[in-house]
Amino acid sequence: MTMNHALRYGSRTLALTATALGVIATAVPAAAEEQPTAEQIMADCASGEGKCSFNSPELGKAYLGEPRQVSELLFNCTDSAASQSMSWADTVGSSHSVGGSVTVGGGIEGIITASVTATYNYTWQSSHTETSSFTVSVKPGEVGWISRAQVMRQISGTWQTHYDDPKWGHYHWFVPDTVTGPAPNGTDGKHSAVVVKSRKMTADEKKLCDGGSTENNVFTRSR
Numbered sequence: 001m002t003m004n005h006a007l008r009y010g011s012r013t014l015a016l017t018a019t020a021l022g023v024i025a026t027a028v029p030a031a032a033e034e035q036p037t038a039e040q041i042m043a044d045c046a047s048g049e050g051k052c053s054f055n056s057p058e059l060g061k062a063y064l065g066e067p068r069q070v071s072e073l074l075f076n077c078t079d080s081a082a083s084q085s086m087s088w089a090d091t092v093g094s095s096h097s098v099g100g101s102v103t104v105g106g107g108i109e110g111i112i113t114a115s116v117t118a119t120y121n122y123t124w125q126s127s128h129t130e131t132s133s134f135t136v137s138v139k140p141g142e143v144g145w146i147s148r149a150q151v152m153r154q155i156s157g158t159w160q161t162h163y164d165d166p167k168w169g170h171y172h173w174f175v176p177d178t179v180t181g182p183a184p185n186g187t188d189g190k191h192s193a194v195v196v197k198s199r200k201m202t203a204d205e206k207k208l209c210d211g212g213s214t215e216n217n218v219f220t221r222s223r
Contacts, residue, residue, distance in 0.1 A: 036168045038098040038175050041161060046107045050161035054115040054177075059122065060154035062188035065092070067195070071146035072220040075201065076138040077209035082218045083137040088194075092150040094126040094181030102126040102179065112179060116155060124155065128182035136196050138218075143205065144198040145223075151190045153183035 044050030071088040094102040094109075102108050109126045116124040128150065138144035159175040161167075185192050201209075208214050208221075 034169050036173065039100075041159065041173050041175050042096075042098055042100070042108070044161060044163075044167075045111065045159055046103075048107055050163060050173075052111055053160050053162065054111050054157045055160050057112075057115050057119055057155050057157040059116070059120060060156065062151050062153045062183045062190045064190055064193065065150045065152040067147045067149040067193070069145050069223055070148045070194075071134075071136070072222055074136050074138055074144045074218065074220050075205065075208060075214070076140055076142055076144070076218050077214055078216055078218060079140050081137060081139050083135055084218060084220075085133050086136050086146060086220070087131070087133045088146045088148070089129070089131040090148045090150070091127060091129040092152075092182045094179055096180070097178040098175060102181065112155065112157075115157065123184075124181070126181055130192075132194070134194060134196065136198075138198050141201055141206070141209075142198045143201055144196060147195050147197050149193045151183045151185055151187055151192050152180060153187060155179045155181075 041050065041052075045052035068090075070090040071086050074082075074084055074086060076082045093104075096102060096108075102112070104127045112126070113124050116122050130148075134146050136144045136146060156176075156178045159173075159177055161171070161173045163171050165171075167173075183190075209216075213219075
């Protein structure tokens, strides 16, 4: 038997042993078509087929997310400053680095929640909604709106499959992932921020003040 033949034979033997032990495929040579994508693994985790666990979760420091508009726009077509109470609503969801969002009530959400709760006694939520009202004041010829920034946090960990039968040649596959989602107000001393913003009307927006029911009036328009 030549040395090349011995190496190929040895690789096949090692691959069979790895399959039986459920070792991740990157530990042994494998053909490209035998390697699943991260998206395929996550789909099996979400459906329950993979019987997945989210191992060794690590909580990152909380931070304030990017502010975004959460109300309608308030236009002031009058010659004096105007104020009006406006309602706002904001829903912030979660996403993960392997791609896609974390569905509320889905399999992924439940696995992350169980893992983080068991490790840190921390209540993780994939989505957070807040509603309220705020008084918006705008100068003549300006547009105002309400903006909000949500406290966010990242959780890093590794997904592991536990297939009943080998899939893509193995029982266990491992996918590193970082989940980004909303955190409770006050986490690590960070607090969500709600602020009123305003700017001058654009040329097209000024045309809204030229006639009709909006002339010399204060009115709102959707975002």
